[in-house]
Amino acid sequence: MYGGGYIFDESASTELDDAKKLEAFEARIEAGEKIEPSDWMPAEYRKQLIRMIEQHAHSEIIGALPEGTWITRAPGFKRKLALMAKVQDEVGHAQLLYSAAETLGKSREDMINDLISGKSKYSNVFNYPAETWADTAVIAWLIDAGAIINQVANSKGSYGPYCRALERICTEESFHLKYGHDSVVFLATGTPVQRAMVQDALTRWWKPIMHFFGPSDKISVHNTIMMKWKLKMASNDDMRQKFLDMYVPKIWDLGLNIPDPELRKDEATGKWHYTEPDWEEFKRVINGDGPCNRERLAVRKMAEEKGEWVRRALMKQDERYITPLA
């Protein structure tokens, strides 16, 4: 997955950067060139990129937890294997993204420290529980669908290592989407109990899904510079509209009910109407006060701590850290 609704810093001061270099840098981006790690870049560009790629990496690794919960109890051997493969992909995405972020000069150790202390964020949706196996089906289909919209857009961005990691990630996401859709269809076309199960999961997850792309353009911080530097490729609301356009008809097709009485497409404008998500709740949860924040971070911390002796046993004395190249 994942990585939607990034939180950017508000200030974008580039005064100190060499004006001529900045001009050349922006011209390259304008011309569709990719920026590489050893190229000159404004300090603010580097800072926002690290923040964004790091958040994306954390989202992949934390996102593995709610789904991973159901691996041992997925119905049947084949579904256990499929869910395990999907979760392993997500952890792999985190590895690829941490490597891309590292090319900008922040070490992986620092990123993990900042994740656990809460200094760095991750996608808000993973602070909600996956109560049944059906929840993982809804996540794999619809949260991954949202992630694909976001990741395909960002893979056309300006930073080379991030774009290349995203291209690799997107090819794996197509399996997640198919697998998720298959599971949802299986339940939705099954017995009344199975249908009820997937309906409940959809009802639970609709709010996180609507939160996924981040706060409405009406209230989110002004990010013209993020767009100009091709760090952000589409506005939050535009991506949400695209998601609704692609997936609401598919959900309705299965006779499932979306828990929003306002949801409808305005045929005149081509835009979807919906109840504005509760952005106060979004802020509250992303800042730590959600149903699963503490568990997610505590589990991540435990994993780092329990693995430490293994990592230390394998460490060589002459190791030397060099920022990865590309």
Add this chain to the structure above:
Amino acid sequence: MKENSTIKSLDPRITRADIPKDGQLSIDIKPLDQWQTYEVFHQEKKGDHHSHVGSLHAPNPEMAFLMAKEQYARRGRCVNIWVVKTSDIFTTNFEDEDMYTTNDDKMYREAGGYKVMDRINKYKKEHKKKEAVK
């Protein structure tokens, strides 16, 4: 006592891990804890060049191969992988990229630096004229 002081999760494995409910959420992982990095090069099919695909963390080449397979060869084609410690790679600077540009004063080493058709045509024209005079 234990019942209330540890995390109760939907995941029984997490519940069994007895993680304290209000433990300190901070950690201080030291530099190099996650080892050094390797750069990964893969070959999609025999006969192709190996090309760079990214980096990874590993304590030794054996682990680097394992991680490379999982991270860069999980999907798509791959027949061979190289891993090289990042610290063993030497690179030139993009700021010096002009040293690789082909400049016009070295046209003697380019195929395009040799234009013979004009001379041939001129020769043929003159030759024909001479023939005609005879």
